[in-house]
Amino acid sequence: MSLCEVCKSIEFERLPSEDEAGVPHQPDLDSLEESSENCCLCRVIFRIASELSTIICNQRTGNDDQNPGGEVHISSIPGRSGMYLTHFGNHGSDEVGFYTTGGSRGYAGPEYTHPRKVFPGGNNIRPWLFGNWWASASPSRQPQLIGFGVRLGTGPKPEDGVGNSADLVHLHGTSFRFRTEVGMLLFYYFFTPLLTIATVSPLADIIPGRIRATDPSSRFALFRVRKWLRECNEQHMCMPQDGPLPTRVLDLGEGPGSHSITLFESLGRHGRYLALSHCWGLSSRIKTKKRTIEAHKRGISFSTLPKTFQDAIATARMLSIRYLWIDTLCIIQDDVTDWEIEASKMGEVYSKSYLTIAASSSMDDADGVFPSMAFRLNESKWVSSDTTSHGRPGTHSVIPDMYPKEGSVRPTYLITDDSALFTYTTAGEQSGIFLSPEWMPCSRKSAPLIYRIGEFGLSFDPLLSEPLSERGWTLQERLLSPRSIHYGTHQMYWECQQCILAEDGAYFEPRWRLLPMLNELVTKELSDALTALKISDHNAASLSGHDKVAALSWRLAWVRLVEAYTSRKLTHDQDKLPALAGLVRKISTHISDTYLAGLWRSSILETLNWRVFVDEPDVLSEDRELIPLLKPQKSEVRSPSRYRSPSWSWAAIDARVHFTHFDKPIMAKFVDCELIPASSDPFGRLQSGWIKLAVRFFPILCIPKISPSGYKMGSQRMLVFLFTLPLISFPSMPKCGANFDPIF
Numbered sequence: 001m002s003l004c005e006v007c008k009s010i011e012f013e014r015l016p017s018e019d020e021a022g023v024p025h026q027p028d029l030d031s032l033e034e035s036s037e038n039c040c041l042c043r044v045i046f047r048i049a050s051e052l053s054t055i056i057c058n059q060r061t062g063n064d065d066q067n068p069g070g071e072v073h074i075s076s077i078p079g080r081s082g083m084y085l086t087h088f089g090n091h092g093s094d095e096v097g098f099y100t101t102g103g104s105r106g107y108a109g110p111e112y113t114h115p116r117k118v119f120p121g122g123n124n125i126r127p128w129l130f131g132n133w134w135a136s137a138s139p140s141r142q143p144q145l146i147g148f149g150v151r152l153g154t155g156p157k158p159e160d161g162v163g164n165s166a167d168l169v170h171l172h173g174t175s176f177r178f179r180t181e182v183g184m185l186l187f188y189y190f191f192t193p194l195l196t197i198a199t200v201s202p203l204a205d206i207i208p209g210r211i212r213a214t215d216p217s218s219r220f221a222l223f224r225v226r227k228w229l230r231e232c233n234e235q236h237m238c239m240p241q242d243g244p245l246p247t248r249v250l251d252l253g254e255g256p257g258s259h260s261i262t263l264f265e266s267l268g269r270h271g272r273y274l275a276l277s278h279c280w281g282l283s284s285r286i287k288t289k290k291r292t293i294e295a296h297k298r299g300i301s302f303s304t305l306p307k308t309f310q311d312a313i314a315t316a317r318m319l320s321i322r323y324l325w326i327d328t329l330c331i332i333q334d335d336v337t338d339w340e341i342e343a344s345k346m347g348e349v350y351s352k353s354y355l356t357i358a359a360s361s362s363m364d365d366a367d368g369v370f371p372s373m374a375f376r377l378n379e380s381k382w383v384s385s386d387t388t389s390h391g392r393p394g395t396h397s398v399i400p401d402m403y404p405k406e407g408s409v410r411p412t413y414l415i416t417d418d419s420a421l422f423t424y425t426t427a428g429e430q431s432g433i434f435l436s437p438e439w440m441p442c443s444r445k446s447a448p449l450i451y452r453i454g455e456f457g458l459s460f461d462p463l464l465s466e467p468l469s470e471r472g473w474t475l476q477e478r479l480l481s482p483r484s485i486h487y488g489t490h491q492m493y494w495e496c497q498q499c500i501l502a503e504d505g506a507y508f509e510p511r512w513r514l515l516p517m518l519n520e521l522v523t524k525e526l527s528d529a530l531t532a533l534k535i536s537d538h539n540a541a542s543l544s545g546h547d548k549v550a551a552l553s554w555r556l557a558w559v560r561l562v563e564a565y566t567s568r569k570l571t572h573d574q575d576k577l578p579a580l581a582g583l584v585r586k587i588s589t590h591i592s593d594t595y596l597a598g599l600w601r602s603s604i605l606e607t608l609n610w611r612v613f614v615d616e617p618d619v620l621s622e623d624r625e626l627i628p629l630l631k632p633q634k635s636e637v638r639s640p641s642r643y644r645s646p647s648w649s650w651a652a653i654d655a656r657v658h659f660t661h662f663d664k665p666i667m668a669k670f671v672d673c674e675l676i677p678a679s680s681d682p683f684g685r686l687q688s689g690w691i692k693l694a695v696r697f698f699p700i701l702c703i704p705k706i707s708p709s710g711y712k713m714g715s716q717r718m719l720v721f722l723f724t725l726p727l728i729s730f731p732s733m734p735k736c737g738a739n740f741d742p743i744f
Contacts, residue, residue, distance in 0.1 A: 020158070026127060130149050132145070148177075175437060202427060208507065240353070243270055243352055272354045277478065312324060345582075353482070360487055387438055421433070441456050612653075638655070670694075671693060676689060
């Protein structure tokens with residue numbers, strides 16, 4: 001469907017924001033409806049006009065609480081006093097106050113009313129166009145055009161809009177989202193340029209929205225990865241220097257068309273390599289063992305490898321990287337000594353990899369790195385990162401997709417009936433523009449919001465629900481990797497130490513996550529704070545303001561990390577400490593502290609106060625059917641098959657744990673601790689251990705257990721701790737030492 005002459009004249013890069021005078025479109029609503037039969041953009045505008053008609057109708061009938069709303073944002077309209085009434089989300093730094101209406105409750109998506117029902121005589125009403133302009137999260141980027149909106153009114157000014165006045169202007173945000181193609185595509189295959197496709201989009205710099213590749217193994221998806229990698233190399237400081245290769249790597253050969261795969265003993269050779277992060281699963285797989293290592297050095301057949309390994313090898317070759325590290329093949333799995341040595345180096349392996357390939361959506365090595373194209377074509381419940389963040393219900397799976405068309409160098413685009421795809425020419429160059437029905441809150445040119453997940457809605461981890469995020473070993477693999485490409489269930493994500501980028505164009509800051517970034521943990525301030533804590537005998541209250549904040553931040557970061565880690569699963573229960581050892585080793589090189597079986601010496605007393613996690617909902621409900629669902633849920637608790645850690649450490653059990661903060665001074669004192677490692681890795685599994693604390697002594701009395709009727713209950717007795725001395729008389733109480741493990 002082509003564009004009408006009116007739509008061809010729109011200068012998208014110059015669209016005003018919603019609080020400015022709009023761009024005139026069709027002269028009246030009848031002309032708009034007639035043109036919508038043949039113009040895809042007029043069809044979108046008429047759809048927005050129909051949604052606005054519903055909102056206006058509700059305002060006129062006093063049913064404004066049924067509108068898709070949100071928050072009231074009070075601010076200054078330039079030149080006069082007034083109020084902006086907006087819907088959903090935070091709307092600027094000049095906010096005076098806001099309140100939440102009931103409009104968002106139960107909202108199931110946009111409703112449409114024919115404009116003629118609301119404006120039967122026309123009333124000189126016509127559409128006025130505007131854009132939704134946001135500030136880029138990257139300082140070097142131009143203002144970002146996020147959404148496309150329409151205002152119905154008699155004139156271009158916001159107060160000329162229907163339902164607005166000189167004192168009250170409704171800012172509804174934009175109902176449709178801009179997306180465009182990327183720039184020049186240069187594809188490689190087995191180290192040789194395959195083809196070049198020019199799809200330069202002049203609007204790519206101002207429109208961050210992108211199109212997902214339905215097939216994540218396609219050359220279009222590969223180009224996205226190469227572009228992310230190149231931008232990180234040029235603009236960030238994340239790329240590690242080429243250093244010594246891991247002990248063993250897969251050598252994928254050198255030169256055009258190489259198909260060889262050998263297990264290579266590096267012997268200190270330097271080079272660039274990729275690392276694979278994956279779920280082993282339960283399928284039969286090829287491993288390197290004592291009896292197969294020599295055969296693997298001579299060569300490994302590509303056809304004998306599981307799909308995940310094949311995909312990782314294909315990706316490495318397409319990125320022109322010769323070496324690949326996969327734990328299953330690069331560690332001798334039935335050699336205890338080799339496993340312990342190499343497992344202790346895994347932190348270094350991931351932290352020095354050029355790029356980590358994360359098979360985030362795969363539950364088994366047989367699944368492959370790339371989600372199936374058939375799944376993405378048939379999915380019906382996926383929503384964009386932005387919609388997930390701001391939470392306004394809308395239409396599922398409306399973002400356009402691209403998939404490779406056999407025999408064509410250009411992709412085929414899949415769009416829904418209520419979307420638009422057209423070509424726009426600016427400065428003599430063409431851009432592909434996609435408009436899909438996705439609401440975004442208003443951002444004004446005069447006071448733009450930053451386009452970043454969490455700035456206009458909820459911060460969230462887009463990978464938290466992926467199968468790979470359920471595994472224990474992969475936590476340190478993700479945190480230690482300087483750059484990762486995550487092949488998620490619905491789309492790809494680029495993650496480096498500066499940002500997280502979604503394939504659909506969403507920008508995440510690393511701080512969104514429940515897991516703190518490693519480079520935030522290992523800072524000079526952290527080291528100074530921990531040193532200060534040791535001097536002050538663990539009492540944060542005695543620290544100066546800056547050191548206290550840093551120290552408490554460190555404690556919070558570590559306990560949050562442990563809480564996240566203990567919610568994950570391990571195939572072998574003896575891996576509880578080894579699976580975190582690489583991260584601990586990295587941290588320990590930056591701080592003057594001692595690691596004690598999952599806890600740190602500087603905060604040992606506070607972090608001994610852990611317990612099994614219990615989900616206790618604090619929601620009050622009068623719904624009798626809902627009450628049973630609000631009962632506390634306790635984490636499953638299992639004991640390991642054999643000893644691996646002293647009982648005072650969270651690592652002694654398999655359960656999700658939670659740390660409880662002390663809100664009063666701690667009177668106990670740390671005296672000593674001894675831990676005996678079970679291997680050569682001091683941060684791994686333990687053979688035995690004990691801790692000694694100096695504590696205050698309280699006398700106790702043993703009294704008979706009395707029944708409710710007042711009679712003694714046979715020989716049953718109950719210990720009752722009677723504090724015979726007041727708490728404030730601590731200094732006069734006797735002291736004693738208490739050893740925990742193995743003496744009770």
